[in-house]
Amino acid sequence: xxxxxxxxxxxxxxxKLAANIKSNMDDHQIFVLNxxxxxGAGKTSLLExxxxxxxxxxxxxxxxxxxxxxxxxxxxxxLNINTYQINTHSLCHLEAAMIERALVNFDLxxxxxxxxxxxxxxxxxxxxxxxxxxxxxxxxxxxxxxKPHKYPVMFSKAxxxxxxxxxxxxxxxxxxxxxxxxxxxxxxxxxxxxxSATKGTNIAKLISHIEHGIQHKKxxxxxxHGDHHHH
Amino acid sequence: MQGYLPDRQFTGFTMHELSLxxxxxxxxxxAAEKNGSKKVxxxxxxxxxxxxxxTDALEFAMEVVxxxxxxxxxxxxxxxxxxxxxxxxxxxxxxxxxxIFKCGACxxxxxxxxxxxxxxxxxxxxxx
Numbered sequence: 001x002x003x004x005x006x007x008x009x010x011x012x013x014x015x016k017l018a019a020n021i022k023s024n025m026d027d028h029q030i031f032v033l034n035x036x037x038x039x040g041a042g043k044t045s046l047l048e049x050x051x052x053x054x055x056x057x058x059x060x061x062x063x064x065x066x067x068x069x070x071x072x073x074x075x076x077x078x079l080n081i082n083t084y085q086i087n088t089h090s091l092c093h094l095e096a097a098m099i100e101r102a103l104v105n106f107d108l109x110x111x112x113x114x115x116x117x118x119x120x121x122x123x124x125x126x127x128x129x130x131x132x133x134x135x136x137x138x139x140x141x142x143x144x145x146x147k148p149h150k151y152p153v154m155f156s157k158a159x160x161x162x163x164x165x166x167x168x169x170x171x172x173x174x175x176x177x178x179x180x181x182x183x184x185x186x187x188x189x190x191x192x193x194x195x196s197a198t199k200g201t202n203i204a205k206l207i208s209h210i211e212h213g214i215q216h217k218k219x220x221x222x223x224x225h226g227d228h229h230h231h
Numbered sequence: 232m233q234g235y236l237p238d239r240q241f242t243g244f245t246m247h248e249l250s251l252x253x254x255x256x257x258x259x260x261x262a263a264e265k266n267g268s269k270k271v272x273x274x275x276x277x278x279x280x281x282x283x284x285x286t287d288a289l290e291f292a293m294e295v296v297x298x299x300x301x302x303x304x305x306x307x308x309x310x311x312x313x314x315x316x317x318x319x320x321x322x323x324x325x326x327x328x329x330x331i332f333k334c335g336a337c338x339x340x341x342x343x344x345x346x347x348x349x350x351x352x353x354x355x356x357x358x359x
Contacts, residue, residue, distance in 0.1 A: 001272065002359045006262055009351045010254040092247050123283045124247040152330035153283050153348075185331040188340055 014128055017096035021103070021131030028108045031217040032116065033210070034132035036154060038147075039120030041140040042164040044072045045197040047115065050207050051079050058112040058214055063102050065094040065119045072117065082106065093124035096131060113214050122147070126154040134213060137190075140165040141174040148182035155186045160193065162206065167196040248284060251350065252292035256300055258352045263301045266357055271302035273356035279347040281314040281327065302355075314347030 009015075025032050037043050047062065054060055062083045064073040073085035084105045086098050099116065106114075116132065118125045137158035139147055142165055148155045155161070161183060169176075176194075183192060193209070195202040255276060263271050274293075278284050286309045293307045314327035318334035324345060325335030334342050 002266070002268070002357045003354060004262060004266060004357060005354045006258065006352045007354075008258045008262075009349055010251045010258070011349070013254060013257075090246055091250065095250070127283045149330070153281060156281075156332070184340075185333070188332070 011127060011129075014096045017100055018129040018131040021096060021099055022133075024103075024108070025114065025131060025133075026217075028111070029218050030108065030111050031113045031134075031210075031214045032130075032132045033113070033134050033136055033213070034116045034118060034125075034130050035136045035138060036118045036122070036125045036158075037120060037138035037140075038122045038143060041120070041138045041143065042197050043117050043120070043138050044075055046138060046162065046164060046195070046206070047076060047117065048079065049197045049200065049203045050210065051076065051081055053207050054113070054210060055079070055081060057211070059110055061106050061111045061114050063094075063099065063114065063116045065098070065117060067091070067119060082111075088119055092119055092121050093128050094118050094130060095128050099130050112218075113210065122151040122154050126151075126157055133217065134159040136160045136162060138162045138164055141169045141172050144172075145175045145179040146182065148179065148186055152186050155183060155190075158187060158190045160191045160209065161187075163192060163194045164197055166194045166201055167199045248288040248292040249295065251284060252289060252296040255293065255352055256296045256302075259302050259355055260300060262352075262355055263357055266359070268357035268359055269301060270358040271305045271355050272358060273306045273308065274302055275353045275355065276307065276309045276350065277353045278309060278311050278350040279314065280311055281330070281344060281348040282350050284350055286311050305355075310353075312347050315345045316342040317345045318342050 035043050051060060060081055062076055062081055064083060064085045065088060066072055067088050067090060070085045073083045076083045084102050086094065086102055094116065116130055135158050137154060139161060141163065193202060193205055195206060259271060259274055278286055278289065290309055297303050297305065315324055316327050316334060317324045318337060318339055319341040320339035321334060321337040323334060323336040328335065332342050333340050
């Protein structure tokens with residue numbers, strides 16, 4: 001019998017890879033977004049709403065994470081967006097190693113912004129840092145206003161929360177006051193944007209938010225490589 | 232557990248823990264080798280409450296990954312720990328209640344997690 005103290009973090013490997021990706025992206029001044037949501041909250045619709053405008057000014061690349069199939073990537077390819085599909089095959093989240101492999105398919109000198117659309121899931125993706133500058137979480141009003149309390153980890157890690165499907169809020173019992181209060185208990189700083197991807201409401205705001213991120217990254221090439229990810 | 236495949240409706244969650252269990256396997260095999268051991272008696276894992284991991288699912292996943300490993304016969308202990316917040320106002324450290332970011336001493340919301348959001352292999356017991 002021989003007792004050994006290890007204290008080895010299970011996510012160490014992933015975090016190291018993600019930090020490498022981050023510094024690689026920093027070197028290329030690429031603004032990286034990690035978009036997470038439950039299935040059906042409207043991640044892809046949101047991208048369809050913002051990308052036509054954004055891609056007029058910037059070179060956008062998208063990595064699509066799905067358990068199976070290329071339906072989402074096909075939707076974005078129609079917009080002439082440089083898209084790569086990762087199929088996770090029953091794995092519920094994207095890991096840094098998958099992003100590293102996917103990046104081989106892009107010319108990093110020709111990208112201003114990389115958007116990673118994570119697997120639709122509010123649980124697992126929250127633990128895996130992918131090297132992003134910002135986490136955008138999409139929630140739709142049809143999911144209910146008590147989502148923050150059910151998925152605290154994910155909500156605590158979001159930099160921006162996009163509340164989607166505002167056009168149908170009247171047909172739901174979604175209480176925005178409760179939602180905001182629950183979000184604030186978990187996350188004091190995240191911005192919250194109320195939008196409708198299909199009707200175009202406040203999409204201009206989201207576009208300018210992303211644009212600001214892209215510009216900022218161009219201007220602040222060597223800003224800190226610290227892990228904003230861990231609170 | 233021989234040849235058992237997770238129930239379909241279960242897959243989403245167990246797969247998450249399975250990939251973490253694979254990390255445990257790597258860490259333990261690596262540590263055993265470095266210490267010149269071929270048999271691990273005990274693996275102690277700590278899972279923070281403020282992570283996305285279910286200890287039940289992780290326990291199940293560990294049964295799957297321990298096969299043909301140095302810790303095939305080992306006892307797996309998984310301990311869940313509370314989330315500890317430190318306060319920027321009163322500098323106190325308190326246990327997080329109900330997943331709310333609020334100091335348990337002074338009530339300030341200017342707090343940050345100091346522990347309880349990570350999971351790690353705390354220690355192992357090996358045969359030399």
